[in-house]
Amino acid sequence: xxxxxxxxxxxxxxxxxxxxxxxxxxxxxxxxxDRILEIYRGxxxxxxxxxxxxxxxxxxxxxxxxxxxxxxxCKLLDDESEFPNGDRRTVIQLRQSVFRAAAKxxxxxxxxxxxxxxxxxxxxxxxxxxHGMDWPELHDRxxxxxxxxxxxxKFNGYKDGLALLSRYNVAQTQAVLFDAVKISIKxxxxxxxxxxxxxxxxxxxxxxxxxDYYFFEFDGPASVLRSTHRYGVAMxxxxxxxxACRGWKMRATLRSIRFRAPIRFELDDAxxxxxxxxxxxxxxxSIEESFAKEWSKHPQPDWSLExxxxxxxxxxxxxxxxxxxxxxxxxxVMMEIVGFWTPEYLKHKADVLRGFRDQPIFLAIxxxxxxxxxxxxxxxxxxxxxxxxxxxxxxxxxxxxxx
Numbered sequence: 001x002x003x004x005x006x007x008x009x010x011x012x013x014x015x016x017x018x019x020x021x022x023x024x025x026x027x028x029x030x031x032x033x034d035r036i037l038e039i040y041r042g043x044x045x046x047x048x049x050x051x052x053x054x055x056x057x058x059x060x061x062x063x064x065x066x067x068x069x070x071x072x073x074c075k076l077l078d079d080e081s082e083f084p085n086g087d088r089r090t091v092i093q094l095r096q097s098v099f100r101a102a103a104k105x106x107x108x109x110x111x112x113x114x115x116x117x118x119x120x121x122x123x124x125x126x127x128x129x130x131h132g133m134d135w136p137e138l139h140d141r142x143x144x145x146x147x148x149x150x151x152x153x154k155f156n157g158y159k160d161g162l163a164l165l166s167r168y169n170v171a172q173t174q175a176v177l178f179d180a181v182k183i184s185i186k187x188x189x190x191x192x193x194x195x196x197x198x199x200x201x202x203x204x205x206x207x208x209x210x211x212d213y214y215f216f217e218f219d220g221p222a223s224v225l226r227s228t229h230r231y232g233v234a235m236x237x238x239x240x241x242x243x244a245c246r247g248w249k250m251r252a253t254l255r256s257i258r259f260r261a262p263i264r265f266e267l268d269d270a271x272x273x274x275x276x277x278x279x280x281x282x283x284x285x286s287i288e289e290s291f292a293k294e295w296s297k298h299p300q301p302d303w304s305l306e307x308x309x310x311x312x313x314x315x316x317x318x319x320x321x322x323x324x325x326x327x328x329x330x331x332x333v334m335m336e337i338v339g340f341w342t343p344e345y346l347k348h349k350a351d352v353l354r355g356f357r358d359q360p361i362f363l364a365i366x367x368x369x370x371x372x373x374x375x376x377x378x379x380x381x382x383x384x385x386x387x388x389x390x391x392x393x394x395x396x397x398x399x400x401x402x403x
Contacts, residue, residue: 001079001171001174001175001233001236001237002072002075002076002171002172002174002175003075003175004175004178004179005068006068006071006072006075006175007019007068007172007175007176007178008066008068008069008072008172009172009176011263014263014264015263015264015265015266016176016254016263016264016265018169018172018173018175018176018265019069019169019172020169020172020173021165021168021169023162023165028062029062029165030161030162030165031161032058032059032061032062032161033073033160033161033162033164033165034160034161035058036054036055036058036073036077036164037077037157037158037160037161037164039051039054039055039058040077040080040081040152040155040157041155041157043152043155044152044153044154044155045151045152046151046152047148047149047150047151047152048078048083048147048148048149048150048151048152049148049149051074051077051152052074052148055070055073055074055077056070059073072168072171072172073164073168076164076167076168076171077155077164080155080156080157080158081152081153081154081155081156082152082153082154082155082156083147083150083151083152083153084150084151084153085145085150088145091141091142091143091144091145092145094131094141094142095142095143097131098127098131098138098142101127101130102123102127105118105123106118108120108123124138163276166273166274166275166276169273170239170240170243170273170274170275173239173267173273174236174237174239174240175236176252176254176265177235177236177238177239177252177265178233178235178236179254179255179263180218180235180252180253180254180265181252181253181254181255181262182217182218182252182253183216183217183218183235183250183251183252183253184215184216184217184218184250184251184252185215185216185218185242185248185249185250185251186210186213186214186215186248186249187213187214187215187216187245187247187248188212188213188214188247188248189245189246189247189248190245190246190247190248191213191214191216191247191248192311192320193241193244193245194216194241194242194245194248195207195216195320196241197238197241197242197244197245197277198216198218198238198241199284200238200241200284201234201235201237201238201241202234202284203218203234203235203238204218204341204342204345205217205218206218206348207318207320208317208318209313209317209318214318218235218238239275240275240276240277241275241277243269243271243273243274243275243277244275244276244277245269246269247269248268248269249266249267249268249269250266250267250268251264251265251266252264252265252266252267253265284322285337285339287337287339287364287366287384287387287388288322288323288337290387290388291323291387291388291390292305292307292323294387294388294390295390298390300390300394302327302328303325303326303327303328303394303397304325304326305323305324305325305326306323306324306325306326307322307323307324309324310324310332310334312356312359314355314356317351317352317355317356318352319336319352319353319355319356319361321334321335321336321361322335322336322337323335323337325393325397327397327401331360331400331401332360333360333361333362333396333397333400334359334360334361334362335361335362335363335364335393336349336353336361336362336363336364336379337363337364337365337388338363338364338365338366338369338373339366339369341369343372346372346373346376347376350376350377350378353377353378353379354378357378357379360400361379362379362380362381362382362396362400363377363379363380363381363382364381364382364383364384364388364393365377365381365382365383365384366383366384366385367383367384367385370383380396380399382395382396
């Protein structure tokens with residue numbers, strides 16, 4: 001993923017347009033992409049600095065190519081590479097040892113005379129020999145802990161130059177969302193998959209049913225609720241999943257220190273961006289995953305477990321529970337897990353759940369949030385510390401069954 005500093009964008013009537021390379025108008029870049037891929041594919045043993053210099057030399061042929069675009073390609077290539085960090089402590093100790101040895105002969109000169117007797121080349125040779133190597137090898141090791149001196153071990157790469165260009169276009173669009181104040185999505189198709197990717201990205205979501213579509217609202221990293229880099233990355237991480245879905249339109253409001261007025265950014269499923277994301281069965285949290293695994297090891301008589309199979313909507317309120325427990329008599333009981341939610345989001349969720357107070361729903365709440373949630377939620381509750389216990393769930397299910 002790119003950093004904010006590598007983002008490139010233009011404006012058209014108040015709408016932000018991220019940098020995008022088109023196969024027709026920017027056909028030359030397809031050849032560049034193939035060539036820089038070959039540099040990394042054959043780059044094992046070369047330093048990160050050397051690889052970046054080689055990439056820059058190729059793009060030097062394109063006189064109107066912005067420096068940030070070249071750096072962005074290097075970042076995307078680095079993201080698919082393995083650069084072992086090595087033993088930083090050993091490198092620091094080596095550097096201190098060499099500097100102490102050289103300090104004894106200060107000042108070092110190229111040519112000795114009656115006043116300055118320490119020849120630089122000879123002192124370097126002696127110090128290197130004391131460390132069991134020659135000077136070029138010692139010199140390379142002295143600063144091998146710096147990121148630019150890390151050596152490429154393996155390149156996992158992209159399929160071809162076209163795949164790299166597609167990733168670049170998506171990455172530039174992702175970088176836009178670092179400054180999102182608010183994102184809204186109108187979804188007529190794949191709305192459940194959109195929700196799935198949003199939950200995997202740990203986004204706070206409000207959903208309403210409007211006529212023939214669902215309306216998703218997301219609080220952004222630059223909102224008044226919480227302005228953090230971590231949440232900005234989560235917003236960006238959500239985009240590839242959204243691009244894999246159909247039937248949606250997105251509108252984002254961005255805030256930038258460069259402009260006083262809010263900036264608009266719009267995108268839809270016909271934008272032409274290709275992410276390669278696929279439907280995922282990954283869990284939203286470790287708590288959810290550990291509970292599902294525990295249940296599979298110890299299935300309960302008369303009850304089966306389903307995950308995210310229920311969708312409740314009433315008026316403008318929509319609810320997607322984390323788990324649904326199905327009794328052999330057909331009774332269905334829903335469980336929602338309450339983990340990291342902001343106070344504002346807790347209030348919104350409580351309001352949604354009050355709209356479904358006639359439904360069999362109970363909450364599994366982190367013990368640390370107990371005091372925050374007791375005044376808000378009317379639903380039956382169980383509490384957990386590091387995992388949700390099946391015994392507590394079964395006790396709650398039996399209460400529903402007895403009603």
